[in-house]
Amino acid sequence: MNPPIAKRVGTRREHHGDVFLDPYEWLRDKANPDVVAYLEAENAYTDEQTAHLAPLRQRIFDEIKARTKETDLSVPTRRGDWWYYGRSYEGKQYGVQCRCPIGDPDDWTPPELDEHTEIPGEQILLDENVEAEGHDFFSLGAASVSLDGNTLAFSVDVVGDERYTLKFRNLLTGEMYDDTIVGIGAGATWAADNRTVYYVTVDEAWRPDTVWRHRLGSGLPGERVHHEPDERFWLAVGRSRSNKYVFIAAGSAVTSEVFYADAADGDAEFTSILPRRELVEYSVEHAVVGGEDRFLILHNDGAENFTLVEAPVSDPAAFRTLIEHREDVRLDAVDAFETHLVVSYRSEALPRIQLWPIYADGNYGHPEEITFETELTSSGLSGNPNWSSPRLRIGTTSFVVPVRVYDIVLATGERILLREQPVLGDYRPEEYVERRDWAVAPDGARIPVSVIHRAGLQFPAPTLLYGYGAYESCEDPRFSIARLSLLDRGMVFVIAHVRGGGELGRPWYEHGKLLEKKNSFTDFIAVGAHLVGTDVTRPENLVALGGSAGGLLMGAVANMAPDLFAGILAQVPFVDALTTILDPSLPLTVTEWDEWGNPLADPEVYHYMKSYSPYENVEAKNYPAILAMTSLNDTRVYYVEPAKWVAALRHAKTDSNPLLLKTEMVAGHGGISGRYERWKEAAFQYAWVLATADPDHHSSGEVDHLFPTPNV
Missing domain, CATH: 2.130.10.120 (Prolyl oligopeptidase, N-terminal domain)
Known part of the structure; x- marks a missing residue:
């Protein structure tokens, strides 16, 4: 098949003396049959161009399915007279919400429920599969x-x-x-x-x-x-x-x-x-200390990384400081219970939690750190709906350790492991490596880098580099069953914790937004160059991945450093950023001006955004292979952004590398629904990534694992 060619219809846009003729703005009207026909033609072209990967896609899907305990149930959480939990069933796309009555009101030990046997008194609250029918x-x-x-x-x-x-x-x-x-x-x-x-x-x-x-x-x-x-x-x-x-x-x-x-x-x-x-900015939690109702207020007034204060409910402005501001610690949240507080904070680019006792006399006890043994462990509160409970529920995970759920017995400090996310197929975390690295940005900033791969892997190796870098969002360690299908085929998975995120506190975010947004892009490029310079990978084996605001990152680096990457996978990408932020009627506009600036009112913001917005900066040059994914009903990043971007790339680029657009015709910003459909989507994307990063081994879709996993 020949690739679809979108017609060019010039739409004039003029702001601050700058005129831009937009040839593909007509694609915004999804009620236009020509627009739907174009998107469907792109889908057909993508299907044809990736048909040879069908065997690889099927194997990846089968691996995800085989590693997942399909019939399962979560750890019960007590609330009132009931234990609440969720079920999943083999062959069912969605979960089932359930509860069963407590036995002894004084017993806070979650019952060990069996997913295969009948549970006395079980009540189905909501079967999502029934609600999804039709x-x-x-x-x-x-x-x-x-x-x-x-x-x-x-x-x-x-x-x-x-x-x-x-x-x-x-x-x-x-x-x-x-x-x-x-x-x-x-x-x-x-x-x-x-x-x-x-x-x-x-x-x-x-x-x-x-x-x-x-x-x-x-x-x-x-x-x-x-x-x-x-x-x-x-x-x-x-x-x-x-x-x-x-x-x-x-x-x-x-x-x-x-x-x-x-x-x-x-x-x-x-x-x-x-x-x-x-x-x-401030957030509020209610606590009772010494018999008095108090508000715990986390705020950043004169405290960039936030400070924690308390005040009587009767006079919220009468602050007393509990935790002073620190330049090396970002306070994220405080949770109040009858007898203790839990403070969530961020240090050394990782989330951590701290337990504070509350004494009857109105004083707070010495804070206790809740620590774990591995370097890249994420920890945080799990389900804790009860004001008064003798236990605290927490969860932990890392890139190679599945999610673990613990209860901490507050009276003794005993830590009880309630569940570890099951991974079928004889999974062993010790066969994988997770480590922290650091790259250096052009301005000297040190960028945290997370690196995950199979133990014993020979370098340089095919590598998938992920980035986001916006809204102070943090890309913390998180286990993924699907990602194992990449690691077992010899791929390195890397996260570039670029500015615009919040991994290193509020300043890390501030220096990656507004008129410093380009730091996000140059940080990502610096991490890619660092991976090449340290022989982790080579440009011909390096694929970039990002979605939504991370899709803006993908579009920007495609223009700025196309020779550094073999491919770019952009998920629901924000690649027509300036057009969107100029339209106050769209969801990503007025509320977003504090993130990107207001190009309607400020000429400097307009010209700065235009200098990096991916769509406006497409040029006649060679680009890496690109796969753009979007959804027709997305209300956060409209489908038209990647559609216009792909049309502009196809018109301008001078290479023969694959350029694909895949639009889900019934989905939103989060993509398709249903776990099996999501697994198929992951398999589709991962097969493309593998074939792009390592074409000698995966372009036919037939090669098996580099690291065999016989039980999968």
């Missing part, structure tokens, strides 16, 4: 049980546009309530009266802008509780673990404000805890 796409947003345990509120999206329908089930009878709320955000928060539910709706730009409350069974429309008129801010609503307060959080990328109300009062008015101040 739909090509399904996503569960909320599944929240009222405090008395009698009603389930759940929300579903069957399109992929992240607008959910909220429904209610009577758990005493199994019957559905007539109450149905359409077109809301994903979440639902119960008040303590067991009748009132808070939820959020979005505006035309998909910004969560209004909080409502609904009284179950009242037959009345929802009552508007709070509206946020500032288009830079979005809203979220939740309940304190103590069940005493409902919080509404209003936040932009750089400023926040939190409101609170009595959770037991279905008519409660919300009060601001601290009035918003530009460039000051």
